[in-house]
Amino acid sequence: MMTVSSGCVDVRGAVKRFGGKEVIRSISLQVERGEIFGLLGPSGSGKTTLVKIIAGIDEATNGEIYLLGEKLPKLAMMNRIGYMAQSDALYAELSAKENLEFFGALFGLKGSKLKARMQYVMELVGLGGHLGRTVSAYSGGMKRRLSLAVALMHEPEVLILDEPTVGIDPLLRQSIWRELEALGRSGTTIIVTTHVMDEAEKCNRLGMIREGRLIALGTPADLKNQTGGGTIEEAFLRYGGGQE
Template identity: 70%
Template sequence: MNHSQEVCIQTEKVVRKFGDREVLHGISLQVQRSEIFGLLGPSGSGKTTLVKMIAGIDEATSGTIEVLGTSMPKLEMMNRIGYMAQSDALYTELTAKENMEFFGSLFGLRAKKLNQRMLEVMELVGLTEHLKRQVGSYSGGMKRRLSLAIALLHEPEVLILDEPTVGIDPVLRKSIWDELEKQSRQGTTILVTTHVMDEADKCHRLGMVRDGSLIAVGTLEHLKEESGSASIEEAFLYYGGVRS
């Protein structure tokens, strides 16, 4: 495969079991460099389990995962990957600024660069005036936005976002997607999970996940065309075996 240098994320027959229960059934997937790839599926379909393993936070029971040519999980990949979890991994007793300084130092950002990026990402998520507020006093939506800001902080080569815009108002959601598109044009590879159909429209390609299996992969147009569907909802039902 001569274009393999363009493949940024690759999973081969990835299985994840919790005890006797198999939650992912042999998922093989490729994401190209600078692509926005969406994993679309209902809650509980296995999307979060999959992206956690790609981010190196969890390990596959069997199968292989490579990110930027490196077998995962690998600790030193941490500063090349930005990961935003579904539940906010924030220190609520610290201010937003202190949270960012802490994560920035983990990512190896120096003071000057860190301060510059901090202001840029806080501006992007609309939290500039709340920089010195304790995170414990943030609303749920504000915490989501801060988590996203932290994932973007070190300008990672790969951005893995688990339901990034849940609970975020439409205006801000648009500015976040504008930023993701800009990052993608600049060469960042973005893997995003969503169950919001209009966000699926913004992805270059989609993988549909249902009950721990990858049921279809392709561009939105391809998936609609192949399933004879007018909308992504219809296509999803089609691939999931729900024929109208």
Template identity: 60%
Template sequence: MSKILEMNEIALSFGKEKVLKDINLSVDSGEIFGLLGPSGAGKTTLVKVIVGILEATKGSVWVQGKKMPSLELMKSIGYMSQSDALYQELSAKENLAFFAALYGLKKKEREEVINKAANIVNLSKELNKEVRHYSGGMKRRLSLAASLMHSPGLLILDEPTVGIDPLLRQSIWDEFHKLKESGITIIVTTHVMDEADKCDRLAMLRDGSIIACNTPEKLKAEQGVESIEAAFLAYGGGAQ
């Protein structure tokens, strides 16, 4: 299976603080890859390095065989940050049209792309509603739709379901698996243990380092435990 992402000896410091420490990581094309860890573990910093928003102090990042940061590659990556970057006074459709324009889609393409993305996140009937009237869950789904506007091959989602009720969270994960089936590779950060269990493979982060990486089943089996939470603690992910 081909690698869509390779990270070699990635380290990043802010002043004297080491945020990422010698990260070696690869992601296969067509998988859902999870980054699991508590707040402050380095998950958001790591995905920002992958996307090209931050540049590592040391090491190299390769996406689709090309070295990052690359403006050309950044245009082919879908990125959904923790905070919703939406215009509250505009309708959902106007927001998506704005992102479509940013990605350079021609006017005749935008309507089709907007409808397709809205359908994926189940917002087709709410497109004309102003975003300020959306619930938190609807805003997260709209942000996901915005990240899909340019049909990315790699989708990077930073805590996409934070603050969302369990029922809606399951619905969004169902959409992730549909996107995977369509050929999109997904990297998702989470601190929710049951979400981590839904990933094809998983890297556990603690204090800027990867403490374990494998399929959820193998991570549990290696520690002789029945839950990802127990595995995370056994690998050293608990409080010190």
């Protein structure tokens, strides 16, 4: 399980410093094609910084990142990555359709292809009937789903989601995870950060991060077995405790 054949995402010794502070401390990990890979860690552990580096927005101070065989950061690779940040990052004055049109156009989508994608992603996130509504009239959960729809517009091969279900009710969280699982089955590689333990259970593999260090890597079942604990939470605490 730990070795990689197709090597969709390959992080080699990534280090990130802000000023003098080391936020990412030499992290190496690989993610396979079609995998749902979870990054689990408390807030401030460096999850967001790491996924921004993998998404090609931020650059590692040291180390190398390869995505689908190409070294990052590279502007052309942005077409193959979908990124959804913690904030919804939508234009509230515009309708959902206009938001999707805009971001779609940035990825070079136009005409009937743009329309078809718009319909498809909105159906996927369960907002099919709300295309024409202004985003400011959306509820918090709807905005979150629209934000996911935006990230899916250009059919990215790698989808990077930073805490996609934060502040979302359990019912909606379940439906978002069903969507992610469906995407994973269709071949999309998904990297998702979370600090919710029961979400971590749903990932194919997990990386546990604490204070910028990767403290454990494996399937949820492996991690639980290795620490002899019954839950991911116990496993996380055990690994974390071992570091101190």
